[in-house]
Amino acid sequence: MARQLRACASCLIVGLLLIPWNASAQDREVNPIGRAIKATFLDPMTYPPAMLTYDGTMRDWQTSQPFFKNGFVEQNPRFTLSGRPGDRAVSYETGRNQILKDSLSVLAVSAVHNFSTQLIEQALRDRYPEHRKMVTAIGWIERSAVASLMSYQLAGPHYRQWRDNQRLIAELGIR
Secondary structure (H helix, E strand, C coil): CCHHHHHHHHHHHHHHHHHCCCCCHHHHCCCCCCCCCHHHHHHHHHCCHHHHHHHHHHHHHHHHHHHHHHHCEECCCECCCCCEEEEEEEHHHHHHHHHHHHHHHHHHHHHHHHHHHHHHHHHHHHHHHHHHHHHHHHHHHHHHHHHHHHHHHHHHHHHHHHHHHHHHHHCCCCC
16 A cells, blocks of 8 residues: 555656646636645545445455354454464454555545546646646546556455355355
């Protein structure tokens, strides 16, 4: 997560350095940072990676509980008592809290990415007013693609594990 955050921050800085701000009287009245913050909060692409990460990981965690009650061990070191794979799992509450923290960090990375994208997009629209629709469309496409990729990479394995857990519970007759 820290690496992704640094990458997003680097892109923001490079983008802001490469794109000069228009300096008209109207632009001075509108704060570009405030506009970007508002656009980030209102952008529906800010939230899916965190929501899907939370949902997928919770489904995985919930369907893993019957295994733990029957003596199985956890392979994810982030959810074991010792911090090593193949050990006893942490309590349900501890795991749920870890999942919530993970999801909030995903939300932070997504928000930083969308905020930087909003700033760059605003600067491009100001600099090239004749291409406002194109810049806006490209911004939507980029934010949607990043949100989709983040969601797939972070939540996908947990949804697959959830499905596998359900199948195995049915096959083994575990309660």
